[in-house]
Amino acid sequence: MTTLVKPSQLPAWVNIESLLPYIGTILLIVGASFTFPQVLSIDYLSQQLQIAAFLGILAAGATLVILLGHIDLSVPWTLNGAAIVATAMAGSGNEILIACAIPAALLFGAVVGAINGLGVTILRIPSMVWTLAMNSILLGISVLNTGGFNPKGESSATMSWLASGTVASIPVAFLVWMTISTALALLMMRTGYGRYLRSIGFNERAVYLSGVSTKTVVTGAFMIAGVCSAFAGVMLAGYANQAYQSMGDPFLLPTIAAVVIGGTSILGGRGGLFGSIGGALFITILNSILSVMQISDAWRSIVFGVIILAMLLFQTLRKRG
């Protein structure tokens, strides 16, 4: 978007902003390998790809919403709700219900996303507030539903395979993540819908005046994000073999951070999925290395904040300088 003349043959979505998290990831791994040689092992790296998939799928959905200039704060309990739905159905013992567990969870995510989108488009409530309210409603429903205890149920074989299986020694979770990201990236780049979505992030009024049904586009993006959150919930439940209260809470901030580190502007319009993949990888590796170093949660939290700020500062100051 910013450069009309491309200096090389690279596609437009490969630029410094979106490459920064990849460079950061490599630096982290190389830097850590001096003290902890085990981080260079195939086992460790493929495990990281598997774990990064949960965050990555959330970030893929969040990217679309953030490209619109909106934000989805209902990620934690959409994820949690979907996990509860999926495990409750999978643990019911009924063949049909077990088979429907994953579709039902994804449908749940789509419905939540649709409510998010309708509040934002029809009532024009700022997404930050509306999705926050949705999040507390979902929390309320699941507390009421489970009685405050850990929900009953277990994951189905398919869910466990999605989360922990391997195909040709590549984690299935990683493949799923890449499939979703590629599909969404193609949606963004090759379809009219994707162009409208990005344009709304720049100037919603202009897109509306061009005759586009902006309500449909925005609601659609929130629904896609809801489905992504639900999918991550299904996989996370498959990984843990159960759903548990507040399983989504630790993912909210890293999701936004992954998208933003990947060069997507929080104001909308600029950025894309390629950067978000790198962002999710970077945050996962950073977290993992910090825990390999066995530093306390407190310091981990501080280092996390400082590194994210430093990367963002680097991006903005470079643009200005």
Place this chain on the structure above:
Amino acid sequence: MRDFVTAYRRELIAAAVLAALLVFYLITHPRGASTYVLTIWANQCAILGLVAIAQFFAVVVRGIDLSVGAIMALTNVVGSHLLSGTGIDLAFGVIVVVATGAACGLLNGLLVVYGRIQPIVVTLSSASIFVGLALILRPTPGGRVNYDIADAMTLDLFGIPTALVLIAIIIFAFWLPFRRTGLGLGIYAVGSSQQAAFQSGMPVATIRLAAFTLAGVFAGLAGLFYTFVTTTGDAGIAPNFTLNSIAAVVLGGVLLRGGTGTLIGALIGAFILKTIASLMFFSGIPSLAQPLFEGLILAVAIAVGAADVLRSKHRLEVFGR
């Protein structure tokens, strides 16, 4: 009079709702309307009220502060270390606590203004740092506070809850004079249109810096007051207060797009939220259903507040919101 009603329509509606809720609360409360009941109510409301004021200062300059809860947690923890003494030690402690809040706010402001990073991302990351610091200072809840000052601040003064007296002092001795100063007008000017304010020769950078610092100061005051109410330090209080502060300012008629709303509105919003929560406690609604009701009430309140968009005659008008 008519102008006053039109200008403060949102605040007046919110105040009426609050009055109705409070009367209902005092009627349903098993111990009836007494100083004791009012004091407990006022203390809870004042804590959230102070955080809402902090959020107000960030929101009015078209920012958002997702670190208010974290600053509160940090100052609460600092307070639990420094407020156990008497006399000069105690005074020193209070000053350090508030200064800590101010420093956190200033850091946010510097990153927003000179780092040119969006407020939401800055405060998201800095919150992580502040919570980390709070955890280092106090890994598990605890600490000691001078009971004399804690009692003086959280009981009543001739039958009027001290918390309400403190809130009145903030309104009459700080807010009303402050609004007439250059800075008080400046935050509205910058929030309405940063460009227009800049072109009118206003020191936009300084004003935004001051607004974020004020947000930090009030988050610090919230942490201080929380310390007096609970007499312990707890690093884990951040997320709840951050989210509620946003809900409170929105309920109080402060628009997230900046430039509108008042400190008094933010206070009323916070009082409404806390009164609803207290009402729920005595209402006979099963405790498991309470989170759901809180979420629903929040969503309905926001939706009703936004409903006048449906009456707008000009379709393009809605995009300005």
